[in-house]
Structure formats: structure tokens, C-alpha cells
Amino acid sequence: MTIDLLVADDDPEMRQMFQGIPLAGARIYTVEDGMQLVDEAKKRTFGIIFSDYKMPGMCGPEAVRRIRDSGLNQHTPIIMMTGEMGDDFEKAQKEAQKAGVNEVIRKPFLFLTIRYLVEEYAT
Numbered sequence: 001m002t003i004d005l006l007v008a009d010d011d012p013e014m015r016q017m018f019q020g021i022p023l024a025g026a027r028i029y030t031v032e033d034g035m036q037l038v039d040e041a042k043k044r045t046f047g048i049i050f051s052d053y054k055m056p057g058m059c060g061p062e063a064v065r066r067i068r069d070s071g072l073n074q075h076t077p078i079i080m081m082t083g084e085m086g087d088d089f090e091k092a093q094k095e096a097q098k099a100g101v102n103e104v105i106r107k108p109f110l111f112l113t114i115r116y117l118v119e120e121y122a123t
Helices: 012-020 034-041 060-069 086-099 111-122
Strands: 003-008 026-031 048-052 078-082 103-106
Touching: 003 012, 003 034, 003 111, 012 026, 026 034, 034 048, 034 060, 048 060, 048 111, 060 078, 060 086, 078 086, 086 103, 103 111
Parallel strands: 003 026, 003 048, 048 078, 078 103
Antiparallel strands: none
16 A cells, blocks of 8 residues: 655654654655645645644644645545644644644654554545
């Protein structure tokens, strides 16, 4: 099985972490902000999109709304990642779900979390 993953995060360490996760058959594309996320999502269909919640230029939820309104990745599973805690996490979760994400995960997370999500949404 081959799956293309798109990861948007302004933190270079987070992008590098995704590149280092051993996911058999996965091709991982990374971008640094919400505008790049939207642009890349217009170029090809992805199996899963991971997006940070807070990014410079365009936040994750706005990027997700634009992706959901466009053609290629309207139905692609999108997972929002956030470092927000407590009430801020609840607010971020509601905003992300309203934008159309499938799931919200809290940073930091384990490699196994990503592997599980890829297996779950890729089938």
C-alpha cells in the first residue's frame, strides 16, 4: 500500500519528526504554513493531511476550510495537531471540527499515535 501524507507545521522539528516515522509505503510531503498547505492540496490528492492549528499567515482551520471548499482533497481525512491545553484545547478542537477536520490530536504525541491514525484512515 502506498499513501501520500501532507504535513503542515511551522516547526521544522515537527516536519522532520514526520519524515523520520517509519511508515511502510508512505510518501511524506511537508509544508511550513497554511498558504503552502492549501497550494499543495490543489496539486494532488493525498491519503491523509496533518495540519498544525497555529501557523503564520493562515491558521490551520482556515486552510482546512479552503481545502474542503476545493476539489481534490474535499474528502481527504484531515487531522489537526495542537499544543493548546485546557479551555484553549476545547476552543481549538471546536474551531477545527467546525472547519471540517476528522480528528484533533494534542502535541506532543508519540510516533505510535501517527502510525495508528495512518492505519485507521488509510483503510
